[in-house]
Amino acid sequence: MFVELLSVLLLFLLIYYYLTKQKYEYWKKRGVPGPKPSLFVGNIGETIKMKKLLGLVLAEIYQNYPDLPFVGIFLGKKRALLVRDPEFIKNITVKDFGHFVDNDGFVDMKVDPILGRHPFYLKGDDWKHVRGQLTPCFTTAKMKVIFPLIAQNCQKFVDCISRQEDAFNRNGIEAKSLCIKYTLQNVSNIAFGVDSDCFNDPNDEFIDLARNILQPDTKQAIKSVLVKLCPSIFSFLSIKIISKDVENRLQELVTNNLNYREKHNIVINDFLNVLSTLKKTHRDFTDMDVTAHAAGFFGDGYETSSIAMSFVLFELSCNPEVQDKLRKELESFEEPLSYETLQGFTYLDAVVTESLRKNPPVFSLTKTCTKPYVYRASASDFQNISVSLESGTAVVIPVYALQHDSKYFHDPESFVPERFLDDNKNDLYKYTYLPFGEGPRMCLGQRFGLMQIKAAVAYVIKNFVLTLHKKTQLPLKLNPSYVMMSPIGGFSSSGGMLHLVKKCEKCSACLPLASKLALKSPSLRLARYCYKHRTAADKALVLFQRHRFSINRASK
């Protein structure tokens, strides 16, 4: 009996092996060039083994086929076309969007009612419907309304940095955890209407929720590998990505807040208010929809932005000339900052844009071909070959690789905000800069994300000088198993150490002086900054564990 069972099992394994091998012949049979896949892991073995970030694996493939408009690859067992030609990217995201409506990836709404309602995971008409409902929440007019709250939180952020007692010793505080305090404070105020205290209370409800939703831990890493290897296992085994406990807490937060507003007749012009209006005016908009979209705003709003913001601060610390130039632009603004003043900071805009080019948190976009499609490359710098895509084929847009291609961005590893200024902007190749995606499916929260990042960077640079600490280990090591581009352990273990010098409250001489010193010697630790008012109290305030700032307190 045992031998018979073993034989059946072996037979099954052989058939499975044969079919899997056959799958890997897909691109070869269609004459689409590409790297040889390995069994089960395809071309992303290094990511599945948690050795290398997917964005970097894709970049390597991208670089190995310089004259091809596309490359046939396998993401695990799934066939995918890695798109290199910007013209093809334009067709996918804009011109022929109707053939590529859905994002790759599936979350079962019955198993995961919150994540399953996120526009990113919705398909076809469901996506279109919800995207239409949520778009009015992100208009310029809405951003203007919420901006005073952001400016208020920027001021609290500066106070919070100045008060960090832990940061007075050399152990420091991790960069992203600091930025997260600010982004969490914003989204908890705006998505849930809750006056949280993320700056001061380490046990704040929202800090805890954030820890539970998206922080890269072992469980999250295993899930992200499972999703790549076998996405259907999640709905088949009813594995939840967001736990029941977190789901209940999010729902309770929304319900309590809405009940409170109704009971006390309070109207606050925030995101939660727009969602509750949608519930009143649309019969198909349920309580769960309100919770899911508030939670979506919360999740999208804090994590991606805090990663992007940490990278901006890091780049500024590595590039003192850029920081100095930026500080000059910011010198004139009176706190609190206004929305209109922020929009006028063109160099700040270029700095953030360049940081998102060098360090795009979302390193690739994977779409699904929803209707058969044929593409023939016509640009002279690519081989004139064509591909016929069947429905269900994934197409990968390698954002990181494109944004690091010297064909499109001269000296791509250097941080040069000037490439996004004035006339230089016109020289940029279209569809090669995609940190927020493109077309009808592009990031819905781009305006909000950029607004909160720019405002905080403006306040930080106006109040502090950042310099790179000599212990900094470069390049930063990226977490290979995280869904976004983020250094290992946040910005902690990879060694990007920064210093912050706080401006003197008695005079304005310290910041220009500190920035001059920083320019002369970027690795210098600036222990004293204000030659007029330095006192014994001018201790170095070291922030950012490994990716670190040190702050010199203003003399009293």
Ligand code: HEM
């Ligand atoms: C720097 C910060 C951010 C970056 C780099 C970023 C990037 C992206 C990218 C690359 C996409 C996929 C676009 C595509 O498929 O073409 C996306 C989608 C999305 N983002 Fe963002 N995002 C950021 C902040 C935000 C914020 C603050 C929100 C909301 C508060 C948000 C909400 C969304 C939503 C709802 C989608 C799905 C859109 C759809 O499929 O229709 N994002 N984001």
